[in-house]
Amino acid sequence: MSQKDPNLRRNAPKLELHVPEPAFRPGDTPDFSGLNIPRAGTAPRPDTSAPATETYPLTTALVRVLGDDHRAVGPWDPKLDADTLRTMLRDMVTVRIFDDRMYRAQRQGKTSFYMKCAGEEAIAVAAAAALGREDMHFPTYRQQGLLIARGYPLTEMMCQIYSNKGDKLKGRQLPIMYSDKAHGFFSISGNLATQFPQAVGWAMASAIKGDSRIAMGWVGDGATAEGDFHSAMTFAAVYNVPVVLAAVNNQWAISSFSGIAGAERATFAQRAIGYGIAGVRVDGNDALAVYAAVKWAAERARSGHGPTLIEFFTYRAEGHSTSDDPSGYRPASEAKAWPLGDPIERLKAHLVALGEWDDDRHAAMAAQADAEVRAAQKESEKLGILPQQGKDDIESMFDDVYADVPWNLAEQRDQAVAEARD
Amino acid sequence: MSQKDPNLRRNAPKLELHVPEPAFRPGDTPDFSGLNIPRAGTAPRPDTSAPATETYPLTTALVRVLGDDHRAVGPWDPKLDADTLRTMLRDMVTVRIFDDRMYRAQRQGKTSFYMKCAGEEAIAVAAAAALGREDMHFPTYRQQGLLIARGYPLTEMMCQIYSNKGDKLKGRQLPIMYSDKAHGFFSISGNLATQFPQAVGWAMASAIKGDSRIAMGWVGDGATAEGDFHSAMTFAAVYNVPVVLAAVNNQWAISSFSGIAGAERATFAQRAIGYGIAGVRVDGNDALAVYAAVKWAAERARSGHGPTLIEFFTYRAEGHSTSDDPSGYRPASEAKAWPLGDPIERLKAHLVALGEWDDDRHAAMAAQADAEVRAAQKESEKLGILPQQGKDDIESMFDDVYADVPWNLAEQRDQAVAEARD
Amino acid sequence: MPTFNMIQALNDAHKVTMARDEDVVVFGEDIGYFGGVFRVTEGLQKQFGKTRVFDAPISEGGIVATAVGMAAYGLKPVIEIQFADYIYPGYDQIVSEVAKIRYRTAAEWAMPMVIRTPYGGGIFGGQTHSQSPESLFTHIAGLKVVVPANPYDAKGLLIAAIEDPDPVIFFEPKRIYNGPFDGHHDKPVKPWSKHPASEVPEGHYTVPLGKAAVVREGADLTVLAWGTMVHVALASVEEQGIDAEVIDLRTLVPLDIEAIERSVEKTGRCLVVHEAPRTSGFGAELVALVQERCFYHLEAPVERVTGWDTPYPHAYEWAYFPGPKRMKRALEKVMAE
Amino acid sequence: MPTFNMIQALNDAHKVTMARDEDVVVFGEDIGYFGGVFRVTEGLQKQFGKTRVFDAPISEGGIVATAVGMAAYGLKPVIEIQFADYIYPGYDQIVSEVAKIRYRTAAEWAMPMVIRTPYGGGIFGGQTHSQSPESLFTHIAGLKVVVPANPYDAKGLLIAAIEDPDPVIFFEPKRIYNGPFDGHHDKPVKPWSKHPASEVPEGHYTVPLGKAAVVREGADLTVLAWGTMVHVALASVEEQGIDAEVIDLRTLVPLDIEAIERSVEKTGRCLVVHEAPRTSGFGAELVALVQERCFYHLEAPVERVTGWDTPYPHAYEWAYFPGPKRMKRALEKVMAE
Numbered sequence A, B: 001m002s003q004k005d006p007n008l009r010r011n012a013p014k015l016e017l018h019v020p021e022p023a024f025r026p027g028d029t030p031d032f033s034g035l036n037i038p039r040a041g042t043a044p045r046p047d048t049s050a051p052a053t054e055t056y057p058l059t060t061a062l063v064r065v066l067g068d069d070h071r072a073v074g075p076w077d078p079k080l081d082a083d084t085l086r087t088m089l090r091d092m093v094t095v096r097i098f099d100d101r102m103y104r105a106q107r108q109g110k111t112s113f114y115m116k117c118a119g120e121e122a123i124a125v126a127a128a129a130a131l132g133r134e135d136m137h138f139p140t141y142r143q144q145g146l147l148i149a150r151g152y153p154l155t156e157m158m159c160q161i162y163s164n165k166g167d168k169l170k171g172r173q174l175p176i177m178y179s180d181k182a183h184g185f186f187s188i189s190g191n192l193a194t195q196f197p198q199a200v201g202w203a204m205a206s207a208i209k210g211d212s213r214i215a216m217g218w219v220g221d222g223a224t225a226e227g228d229f230h231s232a233m234t235f236a237a238v239y240n241v242p243v244v245l246a247a248v249n250n251q252w253a254i255s256s257f258s259g260i261a262g263a264e265r266a267t268f269a270q271r272a273i274g275y276g277i278a279g280v281r282v283d284g285n286d287a288l289a290v291y292a293a294v295k296w297a298a299e300r301a302r303s304g305h306g307p308t309l310i311e312f313f314t315y316r317a318e319g320h321s322t323s324d325d326p327s328g329y330r331p332a333s334e335a336k337a338w339p340l341g342d343p344i345e346r347l348k349a350h351l352v353a354l355g356e357w358d359d360d361r362h363a364a365m366a367a368q369a370d371a372e373v374r375a376a377q378k379e380s381e382k383l384g385i386l387p388q389q390g391k392d393d394i395e396s397m398f399d400d401v402y403a404d405v406p407w408n409l410a411e412q413r414d415q416a417v418a419e420a421r422d
Numbered sequence C, D: 001m002p003t004f005n006m007i008q009a010l011n012d013a014h015k016v017t018m019a020r021d022e023d024v025v026v027f028g029e030d031i032g033y034f035g036g037v038f039r040v041t042e043g044l045q046k047q048f049g050k051t052r053v054f055d056a057p058i059s060e061g062g063i064v065a066t067a068v069g070m071a072a073y074g075l076k077p078v079i080e081i082q083f084a085d086y087i088y089p090g091y092d093q094i095v096s097e098v099a100k101i102r103y104r105t106a107a108e109w110a111m112p113m114v115i116r117t118p119y120g121g122g123i124f125g126g127q128t129h130s131q132s133p134e135s136l137f138t139h140i141a142g143l144k145v146v147v148p149a150n151p152y153d154a155k156g157l158l159i160a161a162i163e164d165p166d167p168v169i170f171f172e173p174k175r176i177y178n179g180p181f182d183g184h185h186d187k188p189v190k191p192w193s194k195h196p197a198s199e200v201p202e203g204h205y206t207v208p209l210g211k212a213a214v215v216r217e218g219a220d221l222t223v224l225a226w227g228t229m230v231h232v233a234l235a236s237v238e239e240q241g242i243d244a245e246v247i248d249l250r251t252l253v254p255l256d257i258e259a260i261e262r263s264v265e266k267t268g269r270c271l272v273v274h275e276a277p278r279t280s281g282f283g284a285e286l287v288a289l290v291q292e293r294c295f296y297h298l299e300a301p302v303e304r305v306t307g308w309d310t311p312y313p314h315a316y317e318w319a320y321f322p323g324p325k326r327m328k329r330a331l332e333k334v335m336a337e
């Protein structure tokens, strides 16, 4: 019908819809030489009490601490001691080993689903190190590093993944949808971006009560497009909320590259400017930069300078989840070609450069982490794997819908129990 | 519970929730001398093909054309001829008279509800003049000026307000929720901000079809907080959509001042930066500035330079609607104190300064507009006022839910018709 | 004992709970300084301060989401959605988060909160100030759904809802904020002060969630209603001279199934009344339950009096609203069969 | 005639309509180059170009809203919501806009569009990849609600939906995308190729909206089902040796009330089956309708077999899913009374 419309100005230039396309598709040879990667140490570090406007140049820059020579440079160098660095390194290595083993467990049919954070280990691990133990995270499914860095037992994580007898969530959640209040880790939601404004609400509550704890919210690049992202930014700005808002830009959202979320025109950190809050763009594969940025944002939040949006620029090195095969939409070699490197290798090289680490110690540490993960797996599998679940304790299915079990659920419980006996 | 929490760091500084408060409350004497109002003509005008970044200084500036001496100055002067200016003035005067009479009609019990746009007449009227007839608006309830400027019959508007026999919407919509395709005016929704991403979708369709028509979406300052605002901005940015997005910042959203939507920290125009699209902040009480900005944004859209967010800075001079009494939350004298003046007086003074207008001609024009509005009112009231409606043509209530009437509605229609006869 | 209309009763419920529990916070659009477009929160900000009572951005999704965060922290948010017609932008947070967090965390986290919202027609509010979307929440496991029908219950139910460990969607029948409405729109409105339920005790009391009220005893027919329709139903059965038992459900979830069964087993006939559109309204669930549980007591099909399956048409307010005429026909039908 | 599974049939329906009507555009999360997480849109971008088939930002609200604008322009958007569990952020645009625009404009504007979304359980998808929210759309006047249960219907119904002048919410039972599932999760899955309805004609044909299919004729009981549950119900009645008439509703709104009445009047018994939670599921409406319209034919209460009133619990997939055991008990009950 539109073509026949008399209103159509036939002489006016024809409009065109621009549909963003990633630089490389399967078959292409990825070449990131055009990517502008500022040198480490070049981004300025405003005072934590600086007005938000002073951070705006940082929304298009890239806070980087680890230089090509593996030294920490510039004003963002958090000057961490070697023990802290080694702890972070060990946690990152543990995360990767954990991911690999659980991925394999899924492939072996021991559970239904798994999601790795390969290539993004620095982000959650360093963020955990930079915040206080008592601060609350509202994570997505790719921040398993928070739990590992905060010392949450690996067996607890695995029991959740297996939905087994040891699963404190009673088999109710998809694997990796952890929740642990004591470790400051809010229940992961399957619905993207919902956690972002929830983090703001938690921090509002903390401010209302005159508490000193802050919250950190997490979202992926793709999920920034949800309305909830805007809610979070708006409420954070309006009430000057003590919250750190992290957008993990791993450049992919399942098969959609970040351009489909708007990255062709602006960085995700730049969204901050629109709301008048602080914004920083950070090399997410540089554990020191991640640590420094989160620490800085937390200090702002604690001292009444309000919210900060941090974009962690990184790359999702593997598939979206066990349900995904990325070779269908991007070159298999892209992960290798990605120039910001492997966060584990980079932190390791830094420690080596400091003279605080070497290959042997690394191998020993990795072997120990591997042993720990294996032991935890053994332990948790004693409590069952998914295919064995869902048969016992049928009654429990009806608990916790409400604090008490109403009559309809009580009746259904009886039915379900009887059914299970059939 | 939170107070007793052992995690509470008693020595850390207590957090505080900042709750924005308007500068003046009932009883205060409003004083806007602190408000930074740039002189007319000082804002630069980037080329319509300039990159979006070049517009960013304009997001905190204020595009103004009419100076204190009532002359048009600076690069944004659209250099309109006197006839066009007189037409705009007449339309604005008509809008105000229309509003006054319909407001009174509601007070007289002739209808259920009315909403004025007092003080904001320049925005819709000049925007209508700047866009093409064939371009599509997705308006809110405060853009009655679009219809009047596009020559939509006043009687049609009034019949809708009275929900009477002449109402083409068959009495189904709240008064002022107009719709007219032929005048490029999409059906107003009661749900705030929904129209903003719809405008983007319409413009996407136009681009998909290689059409040349563009769309303009409208939203209020308060409603920018809705998720739909973010959808609109995101989709507009991603697909480089030929759309003009207007945020009318009249500084109030019912009883909430614009700070509750985030205006303490950033202008609404600045939101554009976060998405990498063009943004401009415009004196909404300066008809020439409004015209120039919309024209400029439309040219960008038409020539493939994508979307523009325009903030019209204005002041809601009267109550939110007939259901509202603003003296409960702001000083009654605030409207008068508001320094950007009355858009009608300003345009009139400009025409006078040009030697193209005088008080007598103005009075004659106003009298004529008044007569037109009165005549239209008389005419439309012949077709009934609200209290007489809803008794006849009961069947029609069941039409247009679907293209055809399904069995359940047919049955209900019979019931309703029978009931009406009881 | 003061005589309160529903607005005053709801306002008082806020004051009572806020004074007793420092963790109760109240926010929503226009509810702070101004006290809300229906004035339910009037005076609260002045009494309890700006950080416990404040205006929110126009973002129903954000309001619910931040309330989730606050509840996770340990506060008890009581939020207002200005009209039930505007609750949908918050629907994802309500359905996917508020309703499910207790369950998905095996009660590690709970979501005690109250989402108050005025609903219903009869005020010439058109399509977007008249809706009755309660059934859309009754389908969501994890939510409680409450609808008061008079000032006494309004206060008692709201206090109970705020004190409840679970999230409650609290629908306020705006047509009867200021006086009970029997459906005769052409007659003058009666104020609440003439109604016994306007006698509202001072201080703290609760009306328990999950308990219906028999507002009229009767032997021949059971009428199930809530909100405004309680008063329309009462007036209709009186006018028709039917010895009906009228039950004000008060809570839709969890439902007082015992009260319903007891009554239908006695009367053998049942009529369900609601303002919402018929198809998949909560009346459907009630009909299903009654026929499932009282089938052999039923002497006639359970009837439904409802709004039509159309959007709410402004000018046709009284042809849409399920008023005395629709009641009369249904009563005749259910009694005849 | 090719043998298609449901995914291929749906894919083909897109191709047929896109080739016939240039105004059909397709977008949604991951549906472009990649062809969708369930591959329903595979190859479409290549065939029809990037401006008619493209990836959308992760914003279900934005996807629906821009589709509204496109429909207002005159296009026919066919959009995918990746999982029905993620439709809620778009609920406001669907309920307040898509459903109401024709009515509120007295048909000046119409909203022809199809919102496709995979729904239902049985895939160990946990709380957010298993939901069956259809009843939340059946309550909204102005929407049509369609659920195919086999490849033939999938293609024919989708083409009919795309060509329909009204907005259609098109729920795709993902458990049976690749093969009919009879509820026996411990037995190997049968592929569609063994099922007669996998014979899908090439080119254009439609299965009309609003018409149910009697998939098994019978004399003793009417079973009403849709989506995956059609196959579970069929298998169960066979296993129990009950001469049941099984009706695949195919369209929930507008409902084929005649087919239902005809069958129940014949059988005198009725069982409604759905995956969604029981309370206020669409089963409630069906029960209400059947008892309202066939009361004097009913020999027993209408029974419901449904999901439980809880969120979908990951490990308890088969204790939650209304499978053969729940069917058996209900069949016994409805036949015994």
Ligand SMILES: Cc1ncc(C[n+]2csc(CCOP(=O)(O)OP(=O)(O)O)c2C)c(N)n1
Pocket: A142, A190, A191, A192, A219, A220, A221, A222, A223, A224, A248, A250, A252, A253, A254, A316, A320, D029, D058, D082, D086, D089
């Ligand atoms: C509301 C909602 N819509 C869609 C999905 C389906 N989905 C799951 S993950 C995903 C991609 C998310 O990408 P991103 O935010 O970049 O996070 P990443 O996976 O890269 O960490 C999508 C579309 C969902 N979970 N929730």
Ligand SMILES: Cc1ncc(C[n+]2csc(CCOP(=O)(O)OP(=O)(O)O)c2C)c(N)n1
Pocket: B142, B190, B191, B192, B219, B220, B221, B222, B223, B224, B250, B252, B253, B254, B316, B320, C029, C058, C082, C086, C089
């Ligand atoms: C989704 C939604 N939420 C709430 C409302 C109630 N409401 C109607 S107008 C209004 C204020 C809007 O303010 P603004 O956007 O600044 O526009 P203005 O009235 O100033 O033109 C509110 C809250 C609504 N109509 N829709």
Ligand SMILES: [Mg+2]
Pocket: A220, A221, A222, A248, A249, A250, A251, A252, A253, A254, A316
């Ligand atoms: Mg990503």
Ligand SMILES: [Mg+2]
Pocket: B220, B221, B222, B248, B249, B250, B251, B252, B253, B254, B316
């Ligand atoms: Mg405003």
